Amino acid sequence: MTILATTQRAIPRVSSRPTRPPIPLLLLAGLVALLALVPLVYLFVRAIDGGLDAFAPLLRPRTLELIVSTVTLGLAVIIGAVGVGVPLAWLGVRTDLPARRVWSILAIAPLAVPSYLLAFAFVGAFAPRGWMTTLLESLGAAMVPSVYGFGGTVLVLSLATIPYVVISTRAALMRLDPATEEAARSLGRGPWAAARTAVVPVIVPAVGAGALLACLYAISDFGAVSILRYDTLATAIYSQYRFSFDRSGAAALALLLLSFALLLVWAEGRVRRRAALATPHGRKRVPEPVKLGHWRWPAIAFSAVIATLSLGIPVVTIALWLGDGLMRGVELEVGLEALRDSLVLAGSAALLAVVLAVPLAHLVVHFPGRWSTLTERLLYAVYAIPGISLALAVVFFTLGAVPALYQTLFALILAITLRYLVQSVGALRGPMLQVSPRTVEAARSLGEGPVGVLRSVTLPLLRPGLVAGATLVLLSGLKELPLTLLLAPPGTSTLATELWDAAREAFYAQAAIPAALLLGISFISVGLLVRRGEVEI
Amino acid sequence: MTVPRTGEVAVRLDEVSKAFDDVVALDDVSLELEAGTMLALLGPSGCGKTTVLRLVSGFEQPDAGNVEVSGRWVASATSMVPPERRRVGLVFQDLALFPHLSVRDNVAYGIRRDRDHAGRTDELLELVGLAGDGPRMPHQLSGGMQQRVALARALAPRPDVLLLDEPFSSLDQAMRTQLRVEVRQILREARQSAIFVTHDQGEALTMADKVAVMKRGRVLQVAPPEVIYAEPATPYVATFVGVANLVPAEVSDGVADTPFGRVPLIGGEGRPDDGHALCLLRPEHFTILEAPDGPASSGGWDVIDRRFSGSEILLELRASDGQRLWVEAGSRVRHLGLGDRVGVSLRDIETVAFGRRGSTDAVSLSAPASGPEGATAQTGTPR
Numbered sequence: 001m002t003i004l005a006t007t008q009r010a011i012p013r014v015s016s017r018p019t020r021p022p023i024p025l026l027l028l029a030g031l032v033a034l035l036a037l038v039p040l041v042y043l044f045v046r047a048i049d050g051g052l053d054a055f056a057p058l059l060r061p062r063t064l065e066l067i068v069s070t071v072t073l074g075l076a077v078i079i080g081a082v083g084v085g086v087p088l089a090w091l092g093v094r095t096d097l098p099a100r101r102v103w104s105i106l107a108i109a110p111l112a113v114p115s116y117l118l119a120f121a122f123v124g125a126f127a128p129r130g131w132m133t134t135l136l137e138s139l140g141a142a143m144v145p146s147v148y149g150f151g152g153t154v155l156v157l158s159l160a161t162i163p164y165v166v167i168s169t170r171a172a173l174m175r176l177d178p179a180t181e182e183a184a185r186s187l188g189r190g191p192w193a194a195a196r197t198a199v200v201p202v203i204v205p206a207v208g209a210g211a212l213l214a215c216l217y218a219i220s221d222f223g224a225v226s227i228l229r230y231d232t233l234a235t236a237i238y239s240q241y242r243f244s245f246d247r248s249g250a251a252a253l254a255l256l257l258l259s260f261a262l263l264l265v266w267a268e269g270r271v272r273r274r275a276a277l278a279t280p281h282g283r284k285r286v287p288e289p290v291k292l293g294h295w296r297w298p299a300i301a302f303s304a305v306i307a308t309l310s311l312g313i314p315v316v317t318i319a320l321w322l323g324d325g326l327m328r329g330v331e332l333e334v335g336l337e338a339l340r341d342s343l344v345l346a347g348s349a350a351l352l353a354v355v356l357a358v359p360l361a362h363l364v365v366h367f368p369g370r371w372s373t374l375t376e377r378l379l380y381a382v383y384a385i386p387g388i389s390l391a392l393a394v395v396f397f398t399l400g401a402v403p404a405l406y407q408t409l410f411a412l413i414l415a416i417t418l419r420y421l422v423q424s425v426g427a428l429r430g431p432m433l434q435v436s437p438r439t440v441e442a443a444r445s446l447g448e449g450p451v452g453v454l455r456s457v458t459l460p461l462l463r464p465g466l467v468a469g470a471t472l473v474l475l476s477g478l479k480e481l482p483l484t485l486l487l488a489p490p491g492t493s494t495l496a497t498e499l500w501d502a503a504r505e506a507f508y509a510q511a512a513i514p515a516a517l518l519l520g521i522s523f524i525s526v527g528l529l530v531r532r533g534e535v536e537i
Numbered sequence: 538m539t540v541p542r543t544g545e546v547a548v549r550l551d552e553v554s555k556a557f558d559d560v561v562a563l564d565d566v567s568l569e570l571e572a573g574t575m576l577a578l579l580g581p582s583g584c585g586k587t588t589v590l591r592l593v594s595g596f597e598q599p600d601a602g603n604v605e606v607s608g609r610w611v612a613s614a615t616s617m618v619p620p621e622r623r624r625v626g627l628v629f630q631d632l633a634l635f636p637h638l639s640v641r642d643n644v645a646y647g648i649r650r651d652r653d654h655a656g657r658t659d660e661l662l663e664l665v666g667l668a669g670d671g672p673r674m675p676h677q678l679s680g681g682m683q684q685r686v687a688l689a690r691a692l693a694p695r696p697d698v699l700l701l702d703e704p705f706s707s708l709d710q711a712m713r714t715q716l717r718v719e720v721r722q723i724l725r726e727a728r729q730s731a732i733f734v735t736h737d738q739g740e741a742l743t744m745a746d747k748v749a750v751m752k753r754g755r756v757l758q759v760a761p762p763e764v765i766y767a768e769p770a771t772p773y774v775a776t777f778v779g780v781a782n783l784v785p786a787e788v789s790d791g792v793a794d795t796p797f798g799r800v801p802l803i804g805g806e807g808r809p810d811d812g813h814a815l816c817l818l819r820p821e822h823f824t825i826l827e828a829p830d831g832p833a834s835s836g837g838w839d840v841i842d843r844r845f846s847g848s849e850i851l852l853e854l855r856a857s858d859g860q861r862l863w864v865e866a867g868s869r870v871r872h873l874g875l876g877d878r879v880g881v882s883l884r885d886i887e888t889v890a891f892g893r894r895g896s897t898d899a900v901s902l903s904a905p906a907s908g909p910e911g912a913t914a915q916t917g918t919p920r
Contacts, residue, residue, distance in 0.1 A: 019562050179632075180636075182620070182627070183635070185593055186620050186621070186627040197635075198635055
């Protein structure tokens with residue numbers, strides 16, 4: 001899963017007197033809320049189906065082990081992501097590191113690469129007889145540590161979450177007024193003391209918010225932990241659901257993971273508000289970059305090692321698979337079929353998301369108040385819910401309430417739409433700000449009817465947001481794993497599930513084409529994010 | 538800080554130059570701040586005034602020359618004392634309060650090692666009128682209150698010199714006027730040596746003991762406000778501070794022969810050699826005559842603009858040959874307006890004139906009256 005609505009939420013809303021939103025808008029928001037919440041309620045219903053006994057699994061020692069392993073993973077990933085992400089952000093913003101812009105883009109690029117793809121590439125590279133293993137052994141390494149288990153999982157998920165810390169820290173460093181540091185100096189503190197007392201405390205909330213996102217990502221992750229065989233709540237939910245008779249146990253675990261995630265979302269929101277308060281003024285002056293001198297070589301080496309691990313390894317591994325697969329004559333059709341199914345699925349979700357997003361963005365932008373805030377929070381929460389929990393909720397809901405929808409394409413598309421709706425609403429925010437009631441009134445006073453206004457003013461203004469909103473959901477939908485895995489109708493295979501099957505059987509050549517396509521899609525996502533300015537470079 | 542004796546020098550810049558890449562910010566500037574007084578650096582943006590502050594505070598190093606604070610050397614081209622050891626306080630243009638610290642902690646930041654830092658903090662909060670606001674956070678304060686916190690924070694360690702960089706530029710007009718008075722009073726009572734930078738001539742003239750007018754990295758004149766106004770050193774200073782009419786004149790023997798009559802020139806080294814010169818005539822140097830062709834009048838003038846600023850009225854006049862003149866309308870002729878035709882005569886005054894020498898920034902003779910940029914009526918004359 002990817003979480004990238006962080007900067008979208010920072011856009012200030014237009015201040016205007018609170019107006020009551022029109023009833024149809026509220027009804028629509030209510031419907032969306034209902035669609036998102038009812039499955040979650042069903043998760044709860046399903047869990048207590050068999051009375052309080054259903055929660056018995058939560059008290060088993062095995063559950064405690066899972067909680068410990070999940071929390072340990074979350075904490076270890078925080079350390080990894082912060083330990084690497086903060087120096088990367090600092091190098092990119094405050095120093096004269098050569099080719100800063102390139103390094104900065106490389107540092108945030110892994111954002112759009114799905115964790116399961118990164119994990120699988122690491123398996124391909126570092127497994128016994130993988131190309132990196134061979135390379136390292138030929139260089140004289142006695143024993144290459146196993147990629148499986150805790151160490152490998154922490155490595156891969158840290159690499160995947162470094163961008164969250166980098167983006168958040170960068171934003172804070174860029175907004176930081178150099179005069180604050182100078183004020184500390186003029187009040188008698190040396191350079192280090194000034195940094196410690198005047199800069200670090202201002203940056204800490206931003207780093208904290210990034211760290212909490214990294215943690216959320218790690219504990220919610222399903223793909224990478226499964227591939228790297230590290231048991232967490234997410235993997236346990238899946239195996240309970242797939243391989244056990246006791247499905248209410250899976251529901252109980254999913255609820256548990258859900259509460260952890262919501263706790264993190266809540267904490268992240270609080271910390272981020274503090275981070276926003278900590279930098280009330282914009283930056284007035286660009287600070288003199290820190291001269292690295294001879295330290296630029298270790299700095300370049302550090303940046304290069306991280307970029308090699310998070311981008312170089314997947315690119316090379318997948319290229320090798322592709323070469324290998326082509327030589328052995330792997331059927332291309334399988335990959336293309338999967339691409340077609342993926343496109344139909346994600347494309348439908350993207351269209352539906354945009355259709356829903358226009359009125360919702362209208363509500364959020366033009367009627368600020370209790371209802372619009374609630375709608376926004378809900379959309380973000382749905383986005384941040386662990387995919388595996390959401391998937392299970394939809395399964396139980398369709399099975400229990402509307403069996404006709406169980407394992408249908410429609411249910412899957414709806415689930416993907418709801419999950420990523422916040423992306424298209426976010427993309428429409430900026431354009432929607434320009435469609436003020438005054439603009440519409442101006443057009444009406446100049447002789448356009450309602451339809452004419454829509455055609456000549458509203459739609460042209462919204463178009464960039466519509467395109468971006470659809471694209472973001474499309475790209476997310478193409479990469480979506482847990483929802484597709486649990487909800488797809490039998491016989492439907494997408495790029496993500498193809499890759500998943502190949503990974504399960506360690507059948508690398510078969511993975512080559514879906515993996516290459518997914519990697520390409522990921523890089524398009526990154527390019528889009530950078531171009532839309534959602535990541536400040 | 539011991540209360541400075543008069544005559545001591547709080548800050549001295551000695552032939553200081555500073556360039557950023559190829560842009561010369563300061564060109565051989567020498568400047569002194571007398572202890573216990575306030576100096577205003579006045580000039581348009583980009584004239585180098587902020588660079589002076591950054592050199593004194595230690596955030597820039599001079600390319601040439603020396604900087605002294607309270608008689609101690611602090612910087613030259615080869616080495617310098619770091620900012621934290623200079624005893625120089627700073628109020629930043631954008632305040633730069635520590636956003637993560639309360640008002641109280643902001644003020645106490647520079648004096649945490651003092652034994653009585655709590656008492657001193659209370660004293661300062663009291664001084665700036667924020668006694669009850671200690672626990673609040675900066676973002677909860679209004680602009681004016683933030684300004685006071687910044688001042689209290691800078692004053693807390695009892696700096697030898699306080700530097701203020703356009704300290705009121707982010708405030709609205711009413712708040713600005715009020716804070717100017719307050720800050721001046723606070724600094725006066727503390728006998729605090731201070732330099733402040735401004736591009737607002739009204740601010741410079743009302744607040745400072747001395748004003749240094751700067752242009753393109755050079756100091757054109759340093760003098761008390763009244764002297765800057767009455768005896769500007771260059772035509773640029775004359776037009777930058779107040780409204781100025783620069784009229785062609787023939788100088789001989791300390792007297793300027795202008796189209797409006799003969800005017801004695803103020804003595805001193807600035808007095809031009811005999812010959813062609815530009816003579817400074819302020820609007821209040823004239824009397825308006827309602828009869829344009831009376832015996833004392835210098836020709837007929839049409840009123841082409843009228844600026845009312847509450848206490849006074851300025852009229853822009855145009856002669857038949859196109860020459861323009863800013864003239865103050867006295868109480869008897871306040872009814873005059875556009876289209877009226879009047880005469881003018883010169884009062885019994887002394888003024889200055891600018892000769893050819895040193896007139897690199899002279900206003901060209903074909904446009905003798907300064908344009909509106911020098912004639913911003915709301916700050917046209919010191920109030």
